[in-house]
Amino acid sequence: MHSRLTGVLSPVVTPFKPDLSPDPEKLVRQCRWLLANHVGLAVFGTNSEANSLSTEEKIDLLDYLMSEAVPPERMMPGTGCSALTDSVRLTAHAVKLGCAGVLMLPPFYYKGVSDEGLFRNFAEVIERVGDSRLRIYLYNIPPVSQVAITLPLVEQLLKSYPEIVAGVKDSSGDWENTKAYIDNFGAQGFDVFPGSESFLLQGLRYGGAGCISATANVNPAAIAHVFANWQAADADRQQLQLNKVRSIFAKYPMIPALKAAIAHYGDDTSWMTVRPPLVELTHDQQSALVSELNGAGFTMPGLEESTAAA
C-alpha cells in the first residue's frame, strides 16, 4: 500500500508532435523535471488537454510513462470521462499500474444532472474497477465541467466507499467552497487540494492537503517550497511571490501560456503546439508573456537541460 498523496501536484501539460499526436518522450522529460522539483504528477488534468485525448491515447501514454520508470506512487492521473465505460477502463488501468490515486471528473456532457445520477456514476466505476487499492480524488471544476461535486454527493460517497473516496481537487476558485469540504469531511481523512496555489498557504493553515495547480507546470520549485515551509516566518512573502507569477500567466489562455513558457525557457518551440479547440499563443503574445515573466525574475531552472536530454 502506498502512502497517501500529498503536497503539490501538476496537471502535466501534454506535448504534441507536429501531427498533433502526443509526444511520449517529451512528456516523460517534463514529468522528470517536475519530480526533481518536488511536484507530483496529475497527468490528464484539464491543463493536460486530457479531454482532447482519446482513452486509447491516455492508456498508451500511461504505459509509456511506466516503461520509462516514472513512479506511479507519485501519480494521480485524471480518469473521469464523459462516458461511464471510458472512466471504468481508464481507472482500472491506472490502478493496475499502481497509480497512487486518480482524479475523477464527473461525467460532463449532460447538465443539470442530479446528485443521485452522479453518485451512481462514481459507484459504478468503483464497483466495476473492484480493486481495494483504488483511491479516488473527486474533481470539482464547475467553471469548465459545469457539473459540481456537492457536499451531499461527497457525503453519500464517503458513506458508501470510505476507503476509496480519498479527497477532492477544488477548482471552483471559491475558498468558501474549499473550506466547506474541509469543514465537513477533513476530520474523516478526506484530503482537500485547492485547484490553484493561490490558496496553498491559506489551505495548509486550514487543514488542506497541498494543491494541484496549472502553474505548478512552470513554477514547481517555488510552489513546492511554500508547501514544505508553510510554517516558516517568510511563508506569506513566498505566497505573494507565487501569486505574482500566477497573475502573469492568468492574463493569457492558461494552457497555451504554460506551453509557451516551457517552449521559451526550455528552448523547444514544439512545445507551443496545442490540440484544437485550443489555439497556441501568437509569437507576440509569447514575447509579451516572457518579457513580463523575466521582469518578475521568473526562471525555470534545469528545464533546458531536461528538454535537451533526448
Next chain:
Amino acid sequence: MHSRLTGVLSPVVTPFKPDLSPDPEKLVRQCRWLLANHVGLAVFGTNSEANSLSTEEKIDLLDYLMSEAVPPERMMPGTGCSALTDSVRLTAHAVKLGCAGVLMLPPFYYKGVSDEGLFRNFAEVIERVGDSRLRIYLYNIPPVSQVAITLPLVEQLLKSYPEIVAGVKDSSGDWENTKAYIDNFGAQGFDVFPGSESFLLQGLRYGGAGCISATANVNPAAIAHVFANWQAADADRQQLQLNKVRSIFAKYPMIPALKAAIAHYGDDTSWMTVRPPLVELTHDQQSALVSELNGAGFTMPGLEESTAAA
C-alpha cells in the same frame, strides 16, 4: 451519391441491458419502427445518451445496425466527441459505412474557446477523414455543450469546405438564431434543422429542412405528417397537436421520459434504463406521464408489435 437528408429525424434513444451495456437488437427494432413512421435516424444524439457511450460502443452499434440492414442513407449519426481523435475515428467509420451525413458537436469540454480553435477542430476532422462523401451537419446546442456554432464559424467552414459542410441542427431553442442560419447560408444549400418540432412548421415556411427532435422518438408519425403536409390547410392545427404532446414530455427530464413512454406503450419495462449520470423516472412519474399522454389521446401505434418482434 445519396440524396440529401431532409425531413424529420430522431436522435434515437439507446436501449440498455440490465448491466448498462447497449442492447443492439432493441435499437434495431426501434430504428425500424421510426423508419416505418417516416422518421430518419440521428443515432448518437444528445437524447441517445451518446456522450455516455465510448467510441468503441458507438462503432459496434453502427456495425450492428448495418449487419441488420438498417439503411445508412437514412442515417445521420452523431460523431462529434470531446477528443479530436475520437471524432475522426467515428466520423471516418460512419462515412465508410455509407451514412448520408454526420451530426457533429463541437468539442465540448473546454469552454470559452475561439472560433479559430473550433474551425481547426472541424477542419482536422474533415482533412483526416479525407472522403468526399462526408456530409457534416454542425450541432449547435449551447444549453448543453456550452460551446456555440457561431455565424462566423459557419461562414469560415463553408468557405473552406462548401461540399462537406451540409447544414446545422440548431438546438439553441432560439428561433432568431435558427432564422439567422437560414438568412445567412440557406441560399448556399446549407440545410437548417431546428432541434425541436416546435419550430417545424415555422421553419419549413421560412426555408428550413425539417427537424431533428427528441420527441420524434415517441411521436414520429404525427411529426412526419406535418413535414409532409406543411402546406395543407390544417397544418397549424396539426402543429398545435405536436406542441401539446411535446409540452407533456417537457415536464420531465426528457431522456428518461422518452424511455418511460417507450417502456409503457411498447410494454417493455427494460426500456426505462438509462446510464448514469441520468436517472430513470420513478414509477409514479411514469404513471403521471402516461396518464397525461393518454388524456391527450396520445398513442404509439405499432410499437408494441415492434418491440415484441424479437
